[in-house]
Amino acid sequence: MTGPRLRGMTLTVTERCNLRCGYCYVPVDRGRTMSDEIAAAAVDLFARHAAGDGEVSLSFFGGEPFLSTELMGRSIERTRRAMGSGRRVRVATPTNGTLLEGERLDFCREHGIEVTISLDGTEPSGERPFAGGGDSIERLLPLLPSILALGPAARVTARMTVTPSNVGRLAENVAALDRIGFRRIVFLPAFELEWGDEAVEAWGREHRRIGTWLVGLHGAGRRPPDLPTWRGVESRLIFGKPRRACGAGVRLVAVAPDGGIHPCYRFVFAADNESWRLGHVFAGLTNREALAVFATLDPTFAKPQDGDCATCPACDGCTFFCPALGHWILRDPLAIPAVACRLSRVQVEAIRPYAAGGSRAATRPARRRIRLAAAAAVATAVTGAAAASCDSAGPTPVDAADLVADAPADAGGDADADAGEEIGPGVCPVGADADAGEEIGPGVCPVGADADADAADDVPGPGTCPVPGLC
Numbered sequence: 001m002t003g004p005r006l007r008g009m010t011l012t013v014t015e016r017c018n019l020r021c022g023y024c025y026v027p028v029d030r031g032r033t034m035s036d037e038i039a040a041a042a043v044d045l046f047a048r049h050a051a052g053d054g055e056v057s058l059s060f061f062g063g064e065p066f067l068s069t070e071l072m073g074r075s076i077e078r079t080r081r082a083m084g085s086g087r088r089v090r091v092a093t094p095t096n097g098t099l100l101e102g103e104r105l106d107f108c109r110e111h112g113i114e115v116t117i118s119l120d121g122t123e124p125s126g127e128r129p130f131a132g133g134g135d136s137i138e139r140l141l142p143l144l145p146s147i148l149a150l151g152p153a154a155r156v157t158a159r160m161t162v163t164p165s166n167v168g169r170l171a172e173n174v175a176a177l178d179r180i181g182f183r184r185i186v187f188l189p190a191f192e193l194e195w196g197d198e199a200v201e202a203w204g205r206e207h208r209r210i211g212t213w214l215v216g217l218h219g220a221g222r223r224p225p226d227l228p229t230w231r232g233v234e235s236r237l238i239f240g241k242p243r244r245a246c247g248a249g250v251r252l253v254a255v256a257p258d259g260g261i262h263p264c265y266r267f268v269f270a271a272d273n274e275s276w277r278l279g280h281v282f283a284g285l286t287n288r289e290a291l292a293v294f295a296t297l298d299p300t301f302a303k304p305q306d307g308d309c310a311t312c313p314a315c316d317g318c319t320f321f322c323p324a325l326g327h328w329i330l331r332d333p334l335a336i337p338a339v340a341c342r343l344s345r346v347q348v349e350a351i352r353p354y355a356a357g358g359s360r361a362a363t364r365p366a367r368r369r370i371r372l373a374a375a376a377a378v379a380t381a382v383t384g385a386a387a388a389s390c391d392s393a394g395p396t397p398v399d400a401a402d403l404v405a406d407a408p409a410d411a412g413g414d415a416d417a418d419a420g421e422e423i424g425p426g427v428c429p430v431g432a433d434a435d436a437g438e439e440i441g442p443g444v445c446p447v448g449a450d451a452d453a454d455a456a457d458d459v460p461g462p463g464t465c466p467v468p469g470l471c
Helices: 036-049 065-083 103-111 137-148 167-179 197-219 228-239 265-269 288-295 323-330 338-355 366-390 400-404
Strands: 008-012 056-061 089-095 114-118 156-162 185-189 252-255 260-262
Touching: 008 036, 008 265, 036 056, 036 065, 056 065, 065 089, 065 103, 114 137, 156 167, 167 185, 167 197, 185 228, 197 228, 197 338, 228 338, 252 265, 260 265, 265 323
Parallel strands: 008 056, 008 252, 056 089, 089 114, 114 156, 156 185
Antiparallel strands: 252 260
């Protein structure tokens, strides 16, 4: 049998949605919904092309997937039967969360579904209204305690879409989501929007504020949330690992409501996507030319719209490589849009001081190195921010104490096991771990750092300042 050896499949079960988010690219008003026949054929194809062993992932996408809960349930059960009782099927879905109560919440618990809650903060923003009007955050906030209580049976992630309109509140929104209990927070820019100079500058400034906040949490003895977007850049800077392809069209595919098979869910909704359509669930993976292209995608040969990667000052920390966005904006899976380069450069330079651990740190395990690096670099980072604040045109640094004052003390808990994840801050629904083949939850594309907590001799203890004389 030829074709990809799949680790993950995404079913776009519906285009319908009860929200009308301003930055959403899904044609929710068209409202196509996947049939039982299409879903069953997709699952059967997944089983035929599944990799020989190890965990596989089934994810859902919309619209709002929980408008098709019954179809999701039948697909989960069929996938688990098809894969066999000895094989774990990881199930995940993004959701706006506004329908997650009662039977739907029980459904998540029963099937162990990992949910990624799409929200951009805890205050009304005007960007995520209901179809009939009214900001969705007012409906979502009362539901979050029950959603977060899903606990270890379903890893709950917050997924923030950063836009030019809300980027100036990124740091405070991350801190707010941490305070209400999210232990994993992903923030990714909406690359398709118009990012002017002011918004790009704010993206960098907000990363510096997040860095100050993280150091404050460590200094107060409080465990920070996992920030995969931040950790991805930090890990690249510390370990020097190369960018890798996400696995779209090779280890994972997405199925449209009409049964078309695409490299990932972004290709489902991209214009002029027929040349990259891999086949149909009833006919199989028939587009050998497109399959061959995705099997050989290599970020080494990426084509930035402006300049080149080799001479970019942020090359050592950049994690961006997204064939879907390359096609979406420039009609070329190997292309890197100029907006992605601009945002990546300011992001890397903002995070760089916090990854400056020196040669002694380079011999330590990942989490230990990262935590030590943050403490070692805080003087440089905060001093630089303070200097900038003296310039009337410069940003004002955030006071770490202000951001962490209301943060809950860490009660212990699990260590992040996603060691070695090397997927950049793209938008794939199921990110394939380039090192270990692990499939990550929908809407995340995270890069994790391994969790070594044995750093008591290097990291300041509770109540101590990470840099004497600063606090």
